[in-house]
Amino acid sequence: MTKKVNQTIIYLLLLLLSTICLLPFIMMLVNSTREGTDIMKSFTLIPGDYLIKNWEVVKENLNIPRGFANSIFISVLSTALAAYFSSLTAFGFAFYRFKGRKVIFTIIIVSMMIPAQLGLLGFYDLSMKLGLIDSFIPLIVPSIASPATVFFLRQYLLSVMPKSLLEAPRIDGASEFYIFHKIGLPIMSPGIATMAIGIFIGSWNSYLLPLVILNSQRKFTLPVMIASLNAVKNIAQNIGATYVAVAISVVPIIIVFCFCSKYIISSISSGSVKE
């Protein structure tokens, strides 16, 4: 009996939680089908019939496929770079003893605490001196150094990978890079996937940096593009259109999340050492 009551409470709570999580999302989808003036005046969950017109406003003002391609290009590349190089660094910190490794690791942790916005002006200056303004390079390459990912992956490695796993290949004559690629990476992969979701979403939603770095409209990422809809004076018309644009921009995040979260769940349970 108590079990049943408990279960009911748990289910109710979960139901409430998922409603809270999903409602804004559903509202976004519903609002994208409604007329701007209606959205401002009332709140409803019944879809309207304005989707096509909203989409036409978006199409008239923005080059969505272009922005989409730009955003995907930047996010995928920076996620891949961050994942690979962070795991490489984490592997080093976890298993090699070298001079100054504690100091360097402390520096990495400290740099985690400095907000990126602080360095914006300096970063712009640097990019300009390097002639990289209005290019994707300053948006992609710096992700190689992502201290938070390094920190997380190092802790993850220490907990899932016993040192003995390195000794066997070494005795067999494998090079260190070979060990990293063949043994380190696969074992770390659940951790990498977890971080990759975060990095991808962060890069996809990143706004301030692309806003400042990119100058030509055709290089704009999706968030910068969508925000520029605000500059069109007819506010009422824009709101519906903005919802459509935002709804489109969320699609890749959902895909990545579905893809990666399934992967995490399936492999987080399988450890490295088989009992």
Add this chain to the structure above:
Amino acid sequence: MKFKRLTALMLAGMMTLSLAACGGSASTTSGTSDTETKDSAEETTEAKDTDTAAGSDDKIVVWTLAADLEQFAARYTEETGKEVEVVVIAPADYPTKLTSALGAKSSEADVIVGEPQMLPNFFEAGFFDDLSQYNVDDYKDTIVDYVYEAGKDDQGIQRALSYQVTPGSIIYRRDLAKEIYGNDDPQFISEKFKDFDTILATAKEVKDAGYRIFSDTGNLRWYVNTQEPWVKDDVLNLSDTAIAYMDTAANLYQDELVAFAPEWSAAWYASMAGELPLNAGWSDLAELEGADMTQVFSYSLPSWGALIVRDNAADNKGNFGICKGPSSYFGGGTFLGISAYSEKKDAAWDFVKYCTLNDETAQWWLEKSNGDVVSNTAVLEANKDYTNESFGNQKTYEFYMGEAQNIDYSVKTKYDDTIGGFWGASIEAVQKGEMTKEEAIEDFYMQVEATFPEITVVR
């Protein structure tokens, strides 16, 4: 195994995407702007020879917060054959973008813009180039005086110009005016709004008839310090109108003479088309069903506000009139200038001139924008007999032209925006009863002293 498949998929995806992206950019840029940006970045301040050869090198870049300029640019290209690239940036982030780029002396942008409240800071930072080298004084009479003045920095150097004017107005409901006073003539209604005391009396009359004079007390904020500056010779000047605004706002609020629907809220928009619930605040209208309903009699907004009212009026369209408030003022507007670090200043000037000082452009924009009030005096003059259906066949251009000419720009200071904000906060505290009038004024003084040490506060 799974990981292998994942990486393979990711790699494949990346490869196709990078191919697509590279192919795309290569075909669209065709090497012009890409190499250009690199060159300009390396050379930074040293302005290149400005006489640019014909061809795509002539292309100028406009950074704007108003999408209007895209239409201007399209027409400019069509007429002159010169290329213009317009980059539209979200208004809220425009200062960030401009400050980081021009702070690093980037020559990316040729034409930059600003709204009046941003201009003093931009001028001080040296972002806008001096326009007097293009004999801008010759065009002084082409545009309305205050716009010309607003584009000057504190040394009196002309740095920006605008294609529009944004004079203030009271936009009122003609049908309600007839019902309450039996008269909807703008002259008559204007008398009802001639000063703060009269507004309070009018508010009571309007409430007796079952309506509310304004959506909220913020409607009055425009009329503060339109006759005298907030700061005079580095001394804070808390004028009588500012005090009167505080008293009137508190009265309107406490006697419930306004509808309590803040500007830009859902209820505010809804009020333009008809009834709205009292006390709506920022809530959704659906939650308020069954609440007492009322209607808003008037909106105190600059000329762009008239377009908002018109576009949201629905069945009330044509039911509005426009008249003068307690004093003439202006709010907003997009000002164009030349970036101090541009390498194509002559071409940039040509575009600025085309947008702001050209009679034909002004006439075209007035029609194209469907009601934007342009800054060009000759065009305003030519359209002054135009009767506007949306406002009961009133001659709206004539009205706004008159108001624009009444504006005294000399009272504007670079502190207005911030100090006005502090004063607004003090008023809010008083009307909600959180502070007494004396406390709020003292609080205001302290805020000003803390923010601007250079200003002397005389208590």
